[in-house]
Amino acid sequence: MDLKIDPEELxxxxxxxLCLPHCPTFRVTGDExxxxxxxxxxxxxxxxxxxxxxxxxxxxxxxxxxxxxxxxACPSGVQYGHLMEAxxxxxxxxxxxxxxxxxxxxxxxxxxxxxxxxxxxxxxxxKFGLVPARLGLPANMPVRQAPLKTSGHDVxxxxxxxxxxxxxxxxxxxxxxxxAAGYGVEPTGALAPxxxxxxxxxxxxxxxxxxxxxxxxxxxxxxxxxxxxGCGAAMKDYGHLLGTPEAAAFSARVFDIQEWxxxxxxxxxxxxxxxxxxxxxDPCHLRHVQQVHLATREALAPxxxxxxxxxxxxLCCGAGGAFSVLEPELAQDIRARKxxxxxxxxxxxxxxxxxxxxxxxxxxxxxxxxxxxxxxxxINNTPLPAK
Amino acid sequence: MTSFLDRIRAAAPIASRxxxxxxxxxxxxxxxxxxxxxxxxxxxxxxxQRALLSHDASLFDGGVxxxxxxxxxxxxxxxVVTVALRHNRAIVPRGAGTGLAGGAIPFGAPVVISxxxxxxxxxxxxxxxxxxxxxxxxxxxxxKHLKRIGFHFAPDPSSQQVCTxxxxxxxxxxxxxCLAYGVTDAHVLAVEIVLASGEKAMLGSIGPQDxxxxxxxxxxxxxxxxxxxxxxxxRLTKNPPAVKTLLLSFASVRAAANTVSAVIAxxxxxxxxxxxxxxxxxxxxxxxxxxxxxxxxxVLLAEVEGLADGVKIEAEQISAIGxxxxxxxxxxxxxxxxxxxxxxxxxxxFGAVAQIKPDYYLHDTVVxxxxxxxxxxxxxxxxxxxxxxxxxxxxAGDGNLHPLLLFDRRIEGELDRVHAAGxxxxxxxxxxxxxxxxxxxxxxxxxxxxxxxxxxDDLDHQNRLRNAFDPxxxxxxxxxxxxxxxxxxxxxxxxVPAGVWG
Numbered sequence: 110m111d112l113k114i115d116p117e118e119l120x121x122x123x124x125x126x127l128c129l130p131h132c133p134t135f136r137v138t139g140d141e142x143x144x145x146x147x148x149x150x151x152x153x154x155x156x157x158x159x160x161x162x163x164x165x166x167x168x169x170x171x172x173x174x175x176x177x178x179x180x181x182a183c184p185s186g187v188q189y190g191h192l193m194e195a196x197x198x199x200x201x202x203x204x205x206x207x208x209x210x211x212x213x214x215x216x217x218x219x220x221x222x223x224x225x226x227x228x229x230x231x232x233x234x235x236k237f238g239l240v241p242a243r244l245g246l247p248a249n250m251p252v253r254q255a256p257l258k259t260s261g262h263d264v265x266x267x268x269x270x271x272x273x274x275x276x277x278x279x280x281x282x283x284x285x286x287x288x289a290a291g292y293g294v295e296p297t298g299a300l301a302p303x304x305x306x307x308x309x310x311x312x313x314x315x316x317x318x319x320x321x322x323x324x325x326x327x328x329x330x331x332x333x334x335x336x337x338x339g340c341g342a343a344m345k346d347y348g349h350l351l352g353t354p355e356a357a358a359f360s361a362r363v364f365d366i367q368e369w370x371x372x373x374x375x376x377x378x379x380x381x382x383x384x385x386x387x388x389x390x391d392p393c394h395l396r397h398v399q400q401v402h403l404a405t406r407e408a409l410a411p412x413x414x415x416x417x418x419x420x421x422x423x424l425c426c427g428a429g430g431a432f433s434v435l436e437p438e439l440a441q442d443i444r445a446r447k448x449x450x451x452x453x454x455x456x457x458x459x460x461x462x463x464x465x466x467x468x469x470x471x472x473x474x475x476x477x478x479x480x481x482x483x484x485x486x487x488i489n490n491t492p493l494p495a496k
Numbered sequence: 497m498t499s500f501l502d503r504i505r506a507a508a509p510i511a512s513r514x515x516x517x518x519x520x521x522x523x524x525x526x527x528x529x530x531x532x533x534x535x536x537x538x539x540x541x542x543x544x545q546r547a548l549l550s551h552d553a554s555l556f557d558g559g560v561x562x563x564x565x566x567x568x569x570x571x572x573x574x575x576v577v578t579v580a581l582r583h584n585r586a587i588v589p590r591g592a593g594t595g596l597a598g599g600a601i602p603f604g605a606p607v608v609i610s611x612x613x614x615x616x617x618x619x620x621x622x623x624x625x626x627x628x629x630x631x632x633x634x635x636x637x638x639x640k641h642l643k644r645i646g647f648h649f650a651p652d653p654s655s656q657q658v659c660t661x662x663x664x665x666x667x668x669x670x671x672x673x674c675l676a677y678g679v680t681d682a683h684v685l686a687v688e689i690v691l692a693s694g695e696k697a698m699l700g701s702i703g704p705q706d707x708x709x710x711x712x713x714x715x716x717x718x719x720x721x722x723x724x725x726x727x728x729x730x731r732l733t734k735n736p737p738a739v740k741t742l743l744l745s746f747a748s749v750r751a752a753a754n755t756v757s758a759v760i761a762x763x764x765x766x767x768x769x770x771x772x773x774x775x776x777x778x779x780x781x782x783x784x785x786x787x788x789x790x791x792x793x794x795v796l797l798a799e800v801e802g803l804a805d806g807v808k809i810e811a812e813q814i815s816a817i818g819x820x821x822x823x824x825x826x827x828x829x830x831x832x833x834x835x836x837x838x839x840x841x842x843x844x845x846f847g848a849v850a851q852i853k854p855d856y857y858l859h860d861t862v863v864x865x866x867x868x869x870x871x872x873x874x875x876x877x878x879x880x881x882x883x884x885x886x887x888x889x890x891x892a893g894d895g896n897l898h899p900l901l902l903f904d905r906r907i908e909g910e911l912d913r914v915h916a917a918g919x920x921x922x923x924x925x926x927x928x929x930x931x932x933x934x935x936x937x938x939x940x941x942x943x944x945x946x947x948x949x950x951x952x953d954d955l956d957h958q959n960r961l962r963n964a965f966d967p968x969x970x971x972x973x974x975x976x977x978x979x980x981x982x983x984x985x986x987x988x989x990x991x992v993p994a995g996v997w998g
Contacts, residue, residue, distance in 0.1 A: 120854045120906075121850055121854060122850070123846075123847060123849070123854065123855060124551065124553055124656070125553050125594070125655075125846055125847040126553050126592060126593055126594045126658050127655065127657065127658055127844060127847050129592060129636055129658045130636075130637075130657055130658050139610065139612025139613045139615070139632065140540075140545075140550040140566075140612075141549060141593065141610075142544055142545055142546070142548055147548045150547070150548055150551070151547070154544075154547055160543070160547070161543075163542065163543060163544060165542040165543070165544040165545065166544045169544060182847035183847065184780075184844035184845070184846075184847030184850075185847050185848060185849070185850030185851060186783065186851060187850075188780060215987055257975070307871070308557045308598065420640065471678045
């Protein structure tokens with residue numbers, strides 16, 4: 110079956126296996142079918158050799174977190190993300206992956222009112238303990254949130270879908286930090302409801318392209334700051350996804366907020382560093398996809414007493430967008446490795462620049478915090494969340 | 497090499513590879529018994545799994561795996577082997593599948609024993625400088641685990657971030673730093689194994705003296721043909737107080753090779769001495785961006801370690817010897833980060849070649865250090881004759897060559913030229929007084945060359961040793977020894993009725 114993978118990209122893998130230890134699902138299963146090398150081999154068997162698409166082959170493709178840790182480990186420069194995205198898109202079009210209920214849920218992400226109403230209902234249910242823990246909802250999920258207000262037109266702050274509904278306080282902190290550096294901020298809100306990253310993961314690339322075109326039209330000219338690593342990675346990929354010069358120009362205006370802040374640190378007020386030991390958890394889409402994870406360290410260093418590194422070379426935490434909900438067992442096994450690394454440095458907080466990772470880790474009791482919340486606390490004396 | 501695979505195919509005919517039968521889940525008594533001995537989740541017999549485990553990192557494409565087992569203890573390995581014995585089926589142990597000589601390629605649909613889930617570090621005994629580990633522990637994971645107490649596991653093959661201790665034992669792995677420290681054999685004190693009969697045996701001991709025959713020594717490097725390792729006692733090596741890494745650039749590969757010989761001749765034993773030629777350096781630099789000089793014909797990466805004062809003196813000596821031999825630039829890594837980046841480049845060199853061609857054939861021979869420059873020159877000529885691109889990256893300090901022949905298997909006839917060139921490279925190495933393999937092993941790759949290095953009597957004795965461990969020749973049959981010297985293997989391979997496993 111033609112998976113519609115670019116044959117040159119598929120052929121780039123030499124099957125050396127150096128990716129294996131950097132793959133979270135191989136790490137916890139020891140199963141070649143759950144490794145990048147194995148998945149690529151199966152793609153070749155299906156696309157080039159006419160092997161049938163058995164349930165085991167589908168399972169192999171389905172269990173990929175799409176963290177892309179294998180890409181930074183690959184000396185041959187295999188574009189694994191492209192291979193898996195093409196595979197999922199082809200399989201979704203044939204109805205082999207992403208069942209209808211998932212598609213329906215994903216469509217809600219682009220409808221802010223529906224999402225907010227649903228989230229409020231979830232928040233209330235959560236307070237009464239009616240939501241299964243594996244969904245990883247934040248314990249203090251707000252029922253009602255104060256709106257973000259435009260303070261100027263120097264930069265956009267991309268607010269997105271779930272994050273805006275569940276964790277708007279992080280956007281508020283990010284906005285205060287950017288304003289403290291002397292920039293006027295326009296939160297994107299309903300201008301750009303969703304980046305389409307989760308749709309891309311699920312093989313619904315057509316939807317992502319639609320979102321991308323709409324967003325490019327509605328956010329002209331200014332830099333777009335993103336405080337969610339997954340969204341930032343997706344938006345930086347619009348150039349490749351749409352293949353147009355204006356999409357490429359748009360992607361060039363997208364910055365992870367730490368990436369943008371690092372060279373602007375001198376504009377922030379001087380403050381005493383917070384007396385906290387902070388471990389940095391690199392979201393995969395910041396470290397392996399955007400590859401700007403060092404900026405997080407640079408941006409945080411002046412504001413906390415100690416920065417701690419985890420010793421797992423950026424191995425995925427198992428959140429993976431909706432992965433932790435769709436594959437809870439695998440996600441928890443993967444998280445257990447991350448927790449061991451965190452325990453070894455024993456921090457006060459774990460700073461994560463991606464809402465999915467933060468929620469996934471927090472639901473096992475890790476005191477997570479967004480880097481922007483730490484900087485906000487240091488320069489604006491806002492209270493830190495309880496550990 | 498293909499001749500051997502043809503013979504295997506004749507012994508146990510393989511049905512059309514993708515005709516569907518390979519992907520049909522067999523539900524025979526063997527799988528049921530294996531599932532009863534382990535648990536259903538630990539046995540996989542689906543076509544996808546078997547297709548994947550029919551390969552390792554080598555080019556050999558004729559493997560056919562039977563059911564795949566994932567034991568988690570030595571007792572479970574025993575149970576698997578016992579079931580296989582009852583069904584008269586061969587067994588093939590497997591680690592991370594990074595072997596380049598085809599040692600883990602299954603022939604005749606054997607029971608594949610994947611040891612990836614036996615990955616616990618059981619005990620670290622700092623006082624006696626020994627650790628007990630399971631065979632599926634990743635080499636670099638062990639070294640990282642030991643880092644906080646100031647020790648490491650010395651063998652550091654280029655694939656150390658992924659390869660397992662069990663695989664290191666199977667192939668007697670080396671690595672850049674084995675120049676000073678010796679290969680795996682020098683760092684494994686004892687191995688607990690499961691024999692083909694299902695019995696357990698302990699080879700070697702962690703005590704000061706071995707009793708009787710050195711069976712541990714016989715097992716290390718036996719490539720899974722004597723049994724399955726289930727527990728390994730590894731020696732812990734103290735991390736050196738000081739390390740310096742030098743990068744020397746040369747205008748010719750010969751000058752780099754001569755420098756290596758001159759350094760050893762001067763009585764210096766660096767921890768590592770690695771040479772890369774210009775083509776591979778360009779590919780590597782493109783990936784790691786470590787500042788490798790891409791305009792040099794060859795680079796020498798030399799590392800010295802020990803007490804700070806001694807290290808300083810040795811680094812100066814190597815630098816001076818390099819300059820005498822025509823080094824155009826000598827650079828000292830200024831930080832730990834720079835050192836790590838240089839080594840990352842060296843250790844990912846093989847994978848990086850796919851930037852140039854989608855396939856590579858990586859050779860592994862050893863020649864006397866003094867013959868390095870001449871053999872290298874010969875290798876470049878051989879590749880030219882066959883119109884192939886060759887890249888050279890090698891453990892220069894111990895004369896271990898790793899020529900990489902690049903090709904694209906989709907181009908008609910290119911793989912044949914690669915095999916022809918490979919054969920000539922082996923001949924050239926042997927003619928210079930070298931041996932067949934430094935560290936990748938014989939597997940199926942070099943089987944047919946064994947009688948070039950060993951006499952018929954040698955090989956018969958090796959076969960008798962094998963028979964002493966495994967009279968039925970059911971552990972990893974069809975490997976290492978040439979077929980003429982291991983007739984019973986043919987029987988093991990034939991025991992599978994044609995078509996049963998597709």
